[in-house]
Amino acid sequence: MKVKIQHRSVYHKFAEVEIDIPKDIREEDVQEYLIDNEHLYVDKIDKAMDETSINYGTGCDEYRGMTEPKATSEWRFDIEETNYGGHL
Numbered sequence: 001m002k003v004k005i006q007h008r009s010v011y012h013k014f015a016e017v018e019i020d021i022p023k024d025i026r027e028e029d030v031q032e033y034l035i036d037n038e039h040l041y042v043d044k045i046d047k048a049m050d051e052t053s054i055n056y057g058t059g060c061d062e063y064r065g066m067t068e069p070k071a072t073s074e075w076r077f078d079i080e081e082t083n084y085g086g087h088l
Contacts (some may be wrong), residue, residue: 004063011071013049013054015051017045021033021037030084
């Protein structure tokens with residue numbers, strides 16, 4: 001008799017980078033600004049992701065604001081000075 005043994009594990013990578021944005025952007029407009037100007041961070045994130053290690057699990061419990069365990073990818077931003085942020 002043959003028995004199949006199967007295992008599915010979930011792994012993730014996490015990276016973060018900092019960028020400067022114009023000081024005249026209002027806090028509530030930062031999300032739109034970042035979406036419209038992704039060229040400011042996409043290559044930096046890609047490089048950081050290449051350099052980070054793979055971790056077991058979804059990462060939702062390890063990182064503030066990462067709340068979509070069924071999503072294959074999750075992007076967010078945080079303005080540390082004002083404790084404001086959201087998903088991209």
